[in-house]
Amino acid sequence: MQLTLSGPPHFPPINTVGGIMRQVLFALIPALVAHCWFFGWGILFQLALAVGFALAFEAVMLRLRGKPLQPFISDYSAVVTAVLFALCVPPLAPWWISLTGMLFAIVIAKHLYGGLGSNLFNPTMVGLAAVIIAFPIDLSQWLAPRSLSPGLPGLAETLRAILTGQLPASLNWDTLSQATPLDALRTGVAENRMVTEIRANPIFGDFGGRGWEWIANFYLLGGLYLIWRRVISWHVPVAVLATTIIVSTPMWLLGPDVNPSPLQHIFSGALVIAAFFIATDPVSGCSTLRGKLVFGAGVALLTLAIRRFGGYPDGVAFAVLLMNMLAPLIDRLTTPRAYGHPR
Amino acid sequence: MTHNHPTIWRNGLWDNNPGVVQLLGLCPLLAVTNSAINGIGLGLATLLVLVLSNLAVSATRRWLQPEIRIPIFVLIIASLVTVVDLLMQAWLAELSQTLGIFIPLIVTNCTILARAEAFASRQPMARSLSDGLAQGLGFALVLIALGAGRELLGQGTLMADAHLLLGDWAQSLELRLMPADWGLLLAVLPPGAFIGLGLLVALHQRIQRSQQPMNENPADGSSQAIDAT
Numbered sequence: 001m002q003l004t005l006s007g008p009p010h011f012p013p014i015n016t017v018g019g020i021m022r023q024v025l026f027a028l029i030p031a032l033v034a035h036c037w038f039f040g041w042g043i044l045f046q047l048a049l050a051v052g053f054a055l056a057f058e059a060v061m062l063r064l065r066g067k068p069l070q071p072f073i074s075d076y077s078a079v080v081t082a083v084l085f086a087l088c089v090p091p092l093a094p095w096w097i098s099l100t101g102m103l104f105a106i107v108i109a110k111h112l113y114g115g116l117g118s119n120l121f122n123p124t125m126v127g128l129a130a131v132i133i134a135f136p137i138d139l140s141q142w143l144a145p146r147s148l149s150p151g152l153p154g155l156a157e158t159l160r161a162i163l164t165g166q167l168p169a170s171l172n173w174d175t176l177s178q179a180t181p182l183d184a185l186r187t188g189v190a191e192n193r194m195v196t197e198i199r200a201n202p203i204f205g206d207f208g209g210r211g212w213e214w215i216a217n218f219y220l221l222g223g224l225y226l227i228w229r230r231v232i233s234w235h236v237p238v239a240v241l242a243t244t245i246i247v248s249t250p251m252w253l254l255g256p257d258v259n260p261s262p263l264q265h266i267f268s269g270a271l272v273i274a275a276f277f278i279a280t281d282p283v284s285g286c287s288t289l290r291g292k293l294v295f296g297a298g299v300a301l302l303t304l305a306i307r308r309f310g311g312y313p314d315g316v317a318f319a320v321l322l323m324n325m326l327a328p329l330i331d332r333l334t335t336p337r338a339y340g341h342p343r
Numbered sequence: 344m345t346h347n348h349p350t351i352w353r354n355g356l357w358d359n360n361p362g363v364v365q366l367l368g369l370c371p372l373l374a375v376t377n378s379a380i381n382g383i384g385l386g387l388a389t390l391l392v393l394v395l396s397n398l399a400v401s402a403t404r405r406w407l408q409p410e411i412r413i414p415i416f417v418l419i420i421a422s423l424v425t426v427v428d429l430l431m432q433a434w435l436a437e438l439s440q441t442l443g444i445f446i447p448l449i450v451t452n453c454t455i456l457a458r459a460e461a462f463a464s465r466q467p468m469a470r471s472l473s474d475g476l477a478q479g480l481g482f483a484l485v486l487i488a489l490g491a492g493r494e495l496l497g498q499g500t501l502m503a504d505a506h507l508l509l510g511d512w513a514q515s516l517e518l519r520l521m522p523a524d525w526g527l528l529l530a531v532l533p534p535g536a537f538i539g540l541g542l543l544v545a546l547h548q549r550i551q552r553s554q555q556p557m558n559e560n561p562a563d564g565s566s567q568a569i570d571a572t
Contacts, residue, residue: 108538130529130534133528134530136528
C-alpha cells in the first residue's frame with residue numbers, strides 16, 4: 001500500500017479557471033431542472049444551441065488569434081457564457097437568437113477585447129443586450145408556466161418552433177404565451193390599474209411570477225453553494241439584494257398601488273441570477289471588496305430605475321453593462337490603503 | 344517629405360484615410376450612415392466643401408497671418424458650408440431634410456479644418472485640389488461602406504430612396520437582397536454604427552498588417568508614414 005505524503009493544505013482551493021467554471025455549472029443545475037419543469041423542453045434546446053455556437057465561435061476566434069485550442073476550449077468559460085445566456089432567453093426563441101447572442105458574446109465582447117480576462121464587458125450580458133435590441137419581439141414571447149398552460153409544447157413541437165421560428169399549426173401563441181410578470185405589471189400600471197389588482201392575474205405567484213419565483217429560489221440555492229465553495233464572495237449578491245430591498249421598500253410603502261413590493265422585484269425577472277452569477281463575474285466586475293459592494297448596489301439601482309422608467313420591462317442586462325463601464329473607476333477609488341503608505 | 348500626386352491619393356484613400364485611420368469627423372460618420380444613400384449624400388457634400396476649402400485656403404495662403412489663420416479657415420469653411428447647405432435645400436430638399444442638422448454641421452468636421460491647416464495652407468493649389476479630392480473621397484467611401492453595410496443588415500436593401508439624390512429614375516436602383524423582416528434591427532440603431540465602424544477599422548488594420556511583411560523593415564515603413572503626415 002502506498003501512502004502519499006503532502007504538506008497542507010490537504011483540500012486545495014479550486015484555483016483553475018476550469019475548476020471554477022465547473023462549479024458555476026454545477027450550481028446552475030437545480031435552476032435548469034426547475035426551468036425545464038415549469039417551461040418545458042425549450043431550455044434544453046436553447047442550451048444545446050448556445051453551447052454549440054459558443055464553442056464554434058470560440059474555436060474560430062482562437063484559431064484566428066493564433067492561440068492553442070485545447071487549454072482555452074476546455075476551461076468551460078464559453079460554456080458558462082452560453083448556459084447563462086440560454087437561461088435568459090425565452091424557451092421557444094428561434095435558433096438565430098442564440099447565433100446572434102453568441103456572436104456578440106464570444107466574438108465581439110470576449111475575443112475582440114483580448115479574450116478571457118481582458119473583456120471589459122460581461123460577454124453573456126453583451127449577447128443578451130444585443131438580442132434584446134435586435135429582436136425585441138422574439139425576446140418577449142415567453143411561455144406560460146406549466147400549471148397555467150393548457151399543455152406545454154412537446155419535444156417535437158418545441159424543436160420545430162426553434163428551428164423554423166414558427167409554431168406548428170396545432171399551437172398558437174395566444175394560448176401558449178403569457179406576458180411575463182414584469183411585462184404585465186408594466187402595462188397594468190401604465191393603464192392606471194393598481195398593483196393589487198394586477199397581481200390577481202394567475203401568472204403571479206406568492207412573491208413574483210408563478211414558476212419564476214421557484215427558479216429564482218434555485219438560483220439562490222446555487223448561489224449559496226458558490227459562496228460556500230468560495231467561488232464568489234458574498235459582497236456582490238448581498239449588495240444587489242439589499243439595495244433592491246432598501247430602495248424599493250419605501251417606494252412600496254408610500255405608493256403600494258403603483259410600486260410592486262420588494263419581494264416581487266427580487267423574485268421576478270433576472271435579478272437573482274444576475275446577483276449571484278452575472279454581477280459576480282471576476283473579470284468585468286470590481287476586484288476590491290468595497291468596490292464589489294458599490295458595484296452590486298449600482299446594478300440593483302439601475303435595474304430598478306430601468307424597470308420603473310425605462311423602455312424595456314427588465315433592465316438587468318443594461319444595468320450590468322453600465323456598471324461594467326464604471327468598474328475600473330470604482331476599483332480605483334476603493335483600493336485599500338497599503339500598510340505604511342499614504343493614500 | 345514628398346507630396347507628389349500618387350502619394351496624396353494613396354494617403355487620402357487608404358494609408359491616412361480620414362474615416363478609418365485618422366478617425367476624424369466621427370459625429371456625422373456615425374450618425375447618418377444608416378443607409379447607403381445617406382452616406383453618399385453626406386459624403387458628396389463633405390467632398391465638395393473639402394475641395395473648395397482646400398482650394399480657397401491654398402489660394403490665399405500667402406496673405407494669411409499665422410496668428411489668425413484658424414479663424415480665417417473657419418470663416419472660409421463656414422461660408423462654403425452655408426453655400427452647400429442652401430444648394431441642397433434648393434435642389435435636394437428631401438435628402439437635405441433626412442440628413443438634417445448634419446449638413447450645417449459639416450463646418451465642425453475636423454477633417455476639413457485638419458486638411459486646411461496641415462496641407463492646403465502649405466501647398467500649391469494643384470496639390471491641394473488633389474488632396475481635397477483624395478481625402479474627401481476617402482471619407483465618402485467610408486460613409487458609403489458603413490451606410491451600405493448597415494442598410495443591408497438592417498433592412499435587407501441597398502440604395503433604397505436613391506431618388507432623393509438622383510431623381511425619380513433612380514427608384515429602380517433599389518436592390519432588395521433579403522426580406523425586410525429578416526433585418527437585424529441592431530444594425531440601423533446607433534450601436535450598429537459604432538460596432539460597424541469598429542469592424543471597418545479592424546479590417547483596415549488587418550489588411551495593412553498583412554501587407555507589412557512585404558516591406559523588408561516594418562519599422563522603416565512606419566517612420567515613413569509618420570513623415571508623410
